[in-house]
Amino acid sequence: MKFNRTIFDRAPVSVWIRWMRSKKLKISDVDFRNADFYYANFTGADFYGANFRNANFTGADFRNANFTGADFRNANFRNANFYYANFTGADFYGANFRNANFTGADFSGTAICMQCPTEGSFIGWKKVEGKIIKLQITEKAKRSSATTHKCRCSEALVLEIDDGKMQEITNYSYAPITYKVGKLVHADYFDENRWHECSHGIHFFISRHDAEKY
Secondary structure, three states, X not given: OOEOHHXXXXXXXXXXXXXXXXXXXXXXXEEOOOOEOOOOXXXXXXXXXXXXXXXXXXXOEOOOOEOOOOEOOOOEOOOOEOOOOEOOOOEOOOOEOOOOEOOOOEOOOOOOOOOOOOOOOEEEEEEEOOEEEEEEEOOOOOEEEOOOOEEEEOEEEEEEEHHHOEOEEEEOOOOOXXXXXXXXXXXXXXXXXXXXXXXXXXXXXXXHHHHHHO
């Protein structure tokens, strides 16, 4: 049995939970896609295998909750509290974890590992004004990624712009950075919190294909 969430779109989450318990429904039976749980309290709740795709959890309290196998693709967890929550096997592709609290949370079996190498020098690809820039991320550069293929670094050497057709180009996101072939570029500031995906740093992708699609 699946619960039709739309009849409760304007009701507090506590009303949903009481209704489901009265019908002996598991929360995992509910389709929560696109739901708005702004600052809701889910302390200790069991959401095993639930679908939360595109849901908004801004400021929500997930302490000690169970989200094993849940679908969180493109969900927004900004400022949410995950203290000792269980996310084993959950799908977080494209989720926004900005300023979330992960103290003690279990992310076993999830695909939120770093997309870029954690050490050493490697090649990255960036798109600026429709032009593809080939970068060499330096060995000493700080680097990070969140839940998608987009990465950030603190510095990089410009190897090529637009397949050798250009010598320099300026990117005006955050602080203006001019990329010149053969020159080292530095981010105005590098945000070391990996969950801040769209933040300060030089954004790039590991594959040229991903950069071209961006």
